[in-house]
Amino acid sequence: DLQTVALSTSTPAPITADALLVAGPKQKLGDKALWAIDQAIMRGTPAAFLVDIRNLMISQFMAMPLDSGLGDLLKHYGAQIGDRLVFDAQCETIALTQNMGGFAFQTSMHYPYIPLIDRISASHPVARGLDAVGLPFITTVEAREGGLPPGVHFSPLLYTSQRSWLAPVQPYASVSPNAIPVPRPDDPHGPYTVGGVLEGTFTSYFQGKPAPVPGQTLVGTSPKTQIVVLGTSKLLDPSLPSFPGQDALISNVLAYLSKDETLLGIRSKGEIVRPLKPVSQPVRELVKYGTIVAVTLLPVALGLWRWRVRQSWRKAITAAFAPKPAS
Secondary structure, X not given: OOOOOOHHHOOXXXXXXXXXXXXXXXXXXXXXXXXXHHHHHHOOOOEEEEOOOEEEEOOOOEEEEOOOOOHHHHHHHOEEEEEEEEEEOOEEEEEEEEEEOOEEEEEEEEEEEEEEEOEEOOOOHHHOOOOOEEOOOOEEEEEOOOOOOOOEEEEEEEEOOOOEEEOOOOOOEEOOHHHOOOOOOOOOOOOOEEEEEEEEOOEOOOOOOOOXXXXXXXXOEOOOEEEEEEOOOHHHOOOOOOOOOHHHHHHHHHHHXXXXXXXXXXXXXXXXXXXXXXXXXXXXXXXXXXXXXHHHHHHHHXXXXXXXXXHHHHHHHHHHHOOOOOO
């Protein structure tokens, strides 16, 4: 049972739910909205934050800065959101319509701004049954610099491949498939953590600050609870295509937060994605030329074997019907 809460106009009544999903705010959340989120967590409500750092104009392939106001809140809890998008050579493909000579045709292109994540922490319940998931326009999610708060543990959940990089820092940037930055060989590269889980006892973001909602009493410390942090909300964007693994990931997150072990156990079995693992160039060459040679020589070898079998058969027949010498 999903219910929408308008945080910008939230009433003084606290949020009560089995789990809280904060998905991609498009404007900066004020102190009243942050208070509602914070106090829900302080009362023990598990939460998931799907945070965007860029506002996308997907029809024009443009990305603009976006401040949701959640960065400092999550940093207080122990998770640090990156300020740059991640692009990855191991990625999904998208279909683009191009016009040439008055004719429109579709082409499929690899799109590095939608990394195909196949390095998933298999030991965590959120990853149960997941082989790979495509995550559009994602940023890094790491443990807070300087150490985690006392009593809080951070578990990395999703990693990009070793062929991933951070996009350049630009206020307004093109994310067109034809404008993907070309990294230098010495540029830092992945794998990067793009999703994680905070577990433990948290302190209020408003501890020692005036309450932004008059008449409310601050709950300063939470019971043991969980906070899932993902560096994108675009997997829920209806204007973008759906990629395999996205629905299963969201289903697992909600089941984990609401402590629904049954739902985790019966996660969708129709989204099995097992991408090929990257191999070294010598192995690729061996497989390539081995396949060419094998395909060529296998019919020849089969023909030679059949020829030898028929030769033996002819000799046996000839010997069986040959006239026997007179005694």
